[in-house]
Amino acid sequence: MRERFALNWLRIPSGMRRALLLVLVGWGLLLISDRISEFRVYQGASVATYFVAIVSIVLLTGYSGQVSLGHGALLAIGGYSAALVMQNLHWPFWIAFFAAVFVAALVGALLGVAAARLSGPYLAGTTLAFAVGLPSLANQFSFLGGEQGLPFDIGVAPSRFGENFSPYKWLFWISALFALFAVWLAANLLRGRYGRIWRAVRSDETAAALSGVNVARSKVLAFTVSAGFAGLAGALLCATVSLVTPGGFPLSLSFAILTGAVIGGVRSLVGAVIGAFTLVILPMVADAIAQGASDAVSTNLPAVLTGVLLIATIVISPGGIAESLSHLGRKIALRRQKRI
Amino acid sequence: MSSRMRRLTGSVAALTVIGLALSALPAQATKVHSEAGVSTDEIKIGVTIPMSGIAAPGYNKIAPAAQAYLDYVNAHGGVFGRRVMLKVEDDRYSPTLAVSKTNKLILQDKVFAIAGALGTANHLAVLNSVRLGARGIPDLFVNTGYSGFDNPVKYPTTFTYLPSYVMEAKIIGTYLANNYPGKKIGLIYQDDDFGRNAQTGFKTAGTTFVVSKGYASGSQSSPGLAAQVGAMQAAGAEVVVMFGVSSATAVALITAGKMGFKPLKWIIGSVGGDPTTLKALGVPAAILAGSTGASFLPSPTDSTDPYVSFFKGINENYNKGRDTTWDNNALVGMNMAMILVQALRAAGKKPTRNAVVAALIAKGKTFVQAGLVPLGYSKTSHAGYTGYWFGTYDTNGDLKPDGGKYTTFVTDSGSGGVTTSNYKRPALPANGLPTNK
Numbered sequence: 001m002r003e004r005f006a007l008n009w010l011r012i013p014s015g016m017r018r019a020l021l022l023v024l025v026g027w028g029l030l031l032i033s034d035r036i037s038e039f040r041v042y043q044g045a046s047v048a049t050y051f052v053a054i055v056s057i058v059l060l061t062g063y064s065g066q067v068s069l070g071h072g073a074l075l076a077i078g079g080y081s082a083a084l085v086m087q088n089l090h091w092p093f094w095i096a097f098f099a100a101v102f103v104a105a106l107v108g109a110l111l112g113v114a115a116a117r118l119s120g121p122y123l124a125g126t127t128l129a130f131a132v133g134l135p136s137l138a139n140q141f142s143f144l145g146g147e148q149g150l151p152f153d154i155g156v157a158p159s160r161f162g163e164n165f166s167p168y169k170w171l172f173w174i175s176a177l178f179a180l181f182a183v184w185l186a187a188n189l190l191r192g193r194y195g196r197i198w199r200a201v202r203s204d205e206t207a208a209a210l211s212g213v214n215v216a217r218s219k220v221l222a223f224t225v226s227a228g229f230a231g232l233a234g235a236l237l238c239a240t241v242s243l244v245t246p247g248g249f250p251l252s253l254s255f256a257i258l259t260g261a262v263i264g265g266v267r268s269l270v271g272a273v274i275g276a277f278t279l280v281i282l283p284m285v286a287d288a289i290a291q292g293a294s295d296a297v298s299t300n301l302p303a304v305l306t307g308v309l310l311i312a313t314i315v316i317s318p319g320g321i322a323e324s325l326s327h328l329g330r331k332i333a334l335r336r337q338k339r340i
Numbered sequence: 341m342s343s344r345m346r347r348l349t350g351s352v353a354a355l356t357v358i359g360l361a362l363s364a365l366p367a368q369a370t371k372v373h374s375e376a377g378v379s380t381d382e383i384k385i386g387v388t389i390p391m392s393g394i395a396a397p398g399y400n401k402i403a404p405a406a407q408a409y410l411d412y413v414n415a416h417g418g419v420f421g422r423r424v425m426l427k428v429e430d431d432r433y434s435p436t437l438a439v440s441k442t443n444k445l446i447l448q449d450k451v452f453a454i455a456g457a458l459g460t461a462n463h464l465a466v467l468n469s470v471r472l473g474a475r476g477i478p479d480l481f482v483n484t485g486y487s488g489f490d491n492p493v494k495y496p497t498t499f500t501y502l503p504s505y506v507m508e509a510k511i512i513g514t515y516l517a518n519n520y521p522g523k524k525i526g527l528i529y530q531d532d533d534f535g536r537n538a539q540t541g542f543k544t545a546g547t548t549f550v551v552s553k554g555y556a557s558g559s560q561s562s563p564g565l566a567a568q569v570g571a572m573q574a575a576g577a578e579v580v581v582m583f584g585v586s587s588a589t590a591v592a593l594i595t596a597g598k599m600g601f602k603p604l605k606w607i608i609g610s611v612g613g614d615p616t617t618l619k620a621l622g623v624p625a626a627i628l629a630g631s632t633g634a635s636f637l638p639s640p641t642d643s644t645d646p647y648v649s650f651f652k653g654i655n656e657n658y659n660k661g662r663d664t665t666w667d668n669n670a671l672v673g674m675n676m677a678m679i680l681v682q683a684l685r686a687a688g689k690k691p692t693r694n695a696v697v698a699a700l701i702a703k704g705k706t707f708v709q710a711g712l713v714p715l716g717y718s719k720t721s722h723a724g725y726t727g728y729w730f731g732t733y734d735t736n737g738d739l740k741p742d743g744g745k746y747t748t749f750v751t752d753s754g755s756g757g758v759t760t761s762n763y764k765r766p767a768l769p770a771n772g773l774p775t776n777k
Contacts, residue, residue: 042443146556
């Protein structure tokens with residue numbers, strides 16, 4: 001009984017409990033954000049941002065079985081949409097976030113139609129090309145602000161939060177709130193009908209089609225939803241620097257997100273949390289190692305570390321850290337049962 | 341009670357306990373310490389600058405040179421007993437990175453002030469996002485000539501270092517009108533606020549270009565500047581003004597050489613005009629020779645200048661950078677460090693952020709420094725240097741003043757005229773160590 005209880009909390013269970021859990025997590029985050037240094041709070045905002053980006057990969061790759069090497073481009077679309085909406089329509093920033101989701105999802109749907117016809121390396125190649133090509137568009141149209149980009153300023157906290165409420169905490173609260181909202185949405189989606197359909201298609205397209213699933217439609221839908229999450233992550237990413245520039249979405253970003261997803265576990269939302277922390281911690285580790293080394297070493301070390309970690313994960317634990325942990329949990333539970 | 345409900349209550353209870361435990365921890369005080377970055381024996385200053393990437397050549401020598409002069413001062417008692425240390429962060433000339441690195445400098449390294457931040461777009465992004473002014477963090481000697489940074493109301497703690505691009509363009513415009521009347525003039529500029537700021541200055545000076553072409557920052561490496569240089573050639577430009585970073589200037593000159601395009605005169609903006617950097621980037625001295633350049637510091641090869649020979653000696657003995665070749669970038673860095681030391685001294689034995697800002701406003705103009713034009717710091721203006729002299733690159737690629745002596749021109753970033761200046765800079769203090777208070 002107790003084992004099943006523990007297991008049920010490892011896999012996020014259904015309905016009310018999920019919402020309640022998230023409210024409690026949010027409360028915990030709020031308390032934590034008051035008790036750690038401002039730098040950690042700032043990093044916390046980055047964790048939340050990467051988390052949303054990785055959830056987007058979990059939906060697409062982990063559940064629907066499609067690969068995207070170019071998620072950075074969808075993040076860019078989200079970032080630019082949010083900035084443009086705020087700059088030209090002067091809407092409040094939180095509406096800009098929803099605009100980012102909407103526009104990115106729209107582009108994702110178009111991309112998804114193409115993606116549904118492609119598979120494996122062809123899909124990877126197409127999305128990669130998308131990520132390489134898209135940011136340079138910013139230099140073609142002057143309303144996108146060229147290399148210098150566009151401002152995307154979420155401002156400072158309203159004065160009722162008090163004078164000492166730092167802009168970093170404000171950023172963290174917003175990022176965490178959107179991340180919680182995103183994970184609630186994703187958890188409901190994955191545990192529901194579409195999660196089942198996507199998993200069926202991922203395991204065997206023919207079998208899924210024979211049981212009445214519209215395979216192409218399910219794939220396009222997965223791409224659309226995933227792109228929406230990516231758009232939100234893009235807007236959050238831009239909010240951390242109050243700016244959207246083509247240089248903010250390098251190819252290395254797309255790879256980093258994918259790496260984060262694989263390391264954490266591409267089929268798990270808990271894995272996405274682990275992946276997000278990894279992506280924020282890695283550059284710090286690289287900095288510490290490269291202390292005093294030449295610029296060439298310190299510039300390239302984060303990428304090298306990411307690569308090594310990715311390879312190590314695939315060799316040692318292809319399901320990612322989250323899956324290894326749940327295996328471990330199951331083993332311990334089994335052993336206990338046997339003893340009883 | 342169903343098992344489901346039991347599980348629910350169990351988990352809620354567990355989380356409540358965790359939450360209560362967290363509530364019991366003391367909340368961190370968010371009080372701003374005015375002396376962040378100052379300890380009993382050290383003052384920590386943050387710098388964001390391209391140490392790698394496309395714009396790095398040349399500029400990556402500035403911070404190590406500045407630290408070399410500071411090490412010299414530190415070896416001679418520092419600033420009232422405290423050593424001054426630079427914490428340098430590589431922003432790769434990316435606005436996004438400049439913002440995150442500045443946040444890191446302030447939050448993690450807890451620097452006292454930011455100094456020598458380089459790049460217009462980068463620093464605009466930083467000011468917009470990190471709000472240095474509102475937080476009272478000194479933003480000293482910004483190493484860009486964007487005139488918008490000199491705005492004491494909007495950016496109360498920001499002080500610029502270079503003469504503004506508006507000033508430079510106005511002075512170049514006047515120079516063109518005096519020396520090349522009736523000639524077809526072309527302009528290549530960086531397509532952002534750096535280049536737009538220069539265009540404002542040229543407009544004020546009344547300069548008309550037969551052709552002007554922008555390049556996107558970074559595009560000098562790929563696809564290159566063939567389109568821009570080709571446009572100059574096609575329009576028959578006789579005098580071409582190149583107003584970009586060093587890496588872009590080098591590419592433009594090399595591309596022109598390959599195309600066989602040889603205008604009557606290249607005029608190279610000061611930002612991209614350091615000959616050592618251009619030569620290191622593959623520009624043959626033969627192409628550079630005869631071109632016109634501008635500077636506000638003495639020529640680094642001028643051995644008769646007391647500041648130059650002093651700083652050159654420091655460079656030999658103290659510079660721990662990767663490339664310690666003596667050039668204008670090293671001079672720029674050391675001179676900035678000398679002004680920084682005086683700003684910190686003027687803030688007193690217990691320096692505060694406010695005191696540094698106040699000291700620069702009150703006394704910045706009088707600081708000893710190598711520049712041949714005056715600094716503009718005052719209550720109403722936070723502008724650094726205010727003018728230029730013109731020179732010609734010789735066959736070695738060294739910039740030599742026209743007519744054998746420095747004729748300096750000064751102006752403002754507004755609509756004021758361009759005049760020759762008779763400014764006399766203060767003499768080099770004994771051993772190059774400032775003694776101001």
